[in-house]
Amino acid sequence: MSDAEPSSEGCRHVRVLELFAGIGGMRLALSYAGLDVEAVAVEVNQQALRVYAHNFGHECLVNRDLCGLSAKWFEKQACRIWTMSPPCQPYTRQGNVRDAEDPRAKPLLHIISVLREVANPPEAIVLENVRNFENSESFARLVEVLELRGYHWRSFLLSPRQFGFPNARQRFYMVAKLRPWSSRIPAMPAVLRQSCDGEDVDKVGVFRPWQCLGPCSKAHAFSSTAAEPDTWQAASDLVARAEEARDLCPSCERSAPVPDLGRTGSEEMASSVGSRDCRFGRLTAVSDFLDSQDNGACWLVPEAIMQKESARCFDVLQGGCCHSLCFTKAYGRYIDGTGSVYALPERIAEPGPDMAGTMKDFFGILR
Ligand SMILES: C[S@@+](CC[C@H](N)C(=O)[O-])C[C@H]1O[C@@H](n2cnc3c(N)ncnc32)[C@H](O)[C@@H]1O
Numbered sequence: 591m592s593d594a595e596p597s598s599e600g601c602r603h604v605r606v607l608e609l610f611a612g613i614g615g616m617r618l619a620l621s622y623a624g625l626d627v628e629a630v631a632v633e634v635n636q637q638a639l640r641v642y643a644h645n646f647g648h649e650c651l652v653n654r655d656l657c658g659l660s661a662k663w664f665e666k667q668a669c670r671i672w673t674m675s676p677p678c679q680p681y682t683r684q685g686n687v688r689d690a691e692d693p694r695a696k697p698l699l700h701i702i703s704v705l706r707e708v709a710n711p712p713e714a715i716v717l718e719n720v721r722n723f724e725n726s727e728s729f730a731r732l733v734e735v736l737e738l739r740g741y742h743w744r745s746f747l748l749s750p751r752q753f754g755f756p757n758a759r760q761r762f763y764m765v766a767k768l769r770p771w772s773s774r775i776p777a778m779p780a781v782l783r784q785s786c787d788g789e790d791v792d793k794v795g796v797f798r799p800w801q802c803l804g805p806c807s808k809a810h811a812f813s814s815t816a817a818e819p820d821t822w823q824a825a826s827d828l829v830a831r832a833e834e835a836r837d838l839c840p841s842c843e844r845s846a847p848v849p850d851l852g853r854t855g856s857e858e859m860a861s862s863v864g865s866r867d868c869r870f871g872r873l874t875a876v877s878d879f880l881d882s883q884d885n886g887a888c889w890l891v892p893e894a895i896m897q898k899e900s901a902r903c904f905d906v907l908q909g910g911c912c913h914s915l916c917f918t919k920a921y922g923r924y925i926d927g928t929g930s931v932y933a934l935p936e937r938i939a940e941p942g943p944d945m946a947g948t949m950k951d952f953f954g955i956l957r
Contacts, residue, residue, distance in 0.1 A: 601626035607669035616673035877909030
């Protein structure tokens, strides 16, 4: 996007079609990358759009099912970038993996057919999904259209930890551009889905990890010259240095292991409990992301859960910790593999008289 118009603050202005917009994560990511984003956000869920409006304002919100939007409508938006986080349920290995047969894959398949049809396809496309998407029929159909329309694409398995954020959430990312990639960015291997056994992800062109971006605090510094080979190299070096750091977590003196990018999120979570091998001393602390005003007792882990034997498996964090596990839909209902809990600096509630069990002492502290 090197010829995007600079705004008054020096950021490059770009009109983005944010498909499956949710609460606006993609838009936020693009602004972190240094773009001045004007988004058209399409989202079927009203509640998500309310949060989106709270975050970014009410302009250009489209509360529609994507499947009902024509190729003509897409063209009319005149957006140079399309972003999309399609529903992951058709592809997640925790589900039935019905792929293109799953009704929730329909809107993505619709976008693929729109992409085939539009006279002026976007200059760039960014897609995010779960790991295993790269093995799907839906992905194969997307790649077929991208190649037909002349896109150059790259895909990656990445976790926020690699960018300085204290959270493990491995995801699949794909970036497609009409312009060729810089020669410093590794070439994509051929897509060999037929011979892929689902484990050897490199065969489907997934780099693990692709170390082009620096830690988050540097994102703005890099953004103005992101296409320069020297900058890529500098960013890559920074990440390599962060990888070398082997400090224990400065707060709890233990942590999750370095993410093994060849495993699933839940396997990664399972192996992190109790590990003392930590490399996260240089990352941002969890407290940087907490609202200091919000000390509400309503978020405390309830007595009924604290009494369960499995409560001893909680991944407990303090504010100074530089790691956390991925939050899932099951958060609060199950204990294993559903994300970390936070230990308040002071107890804010006492356990009831009937409460027993080893976690009694922690009641009123964990939330
Ligand atoms: C994985 S989430 C996207 C999360 C988003 N990246 C964010 O930052 O919040 C998928 C979103 O797609 C929306 N969605 C699913 N089917 C849709 C459809 N047919 N049309 C429009 N939005 C849809 C869901 O409501 C959900 O918010």
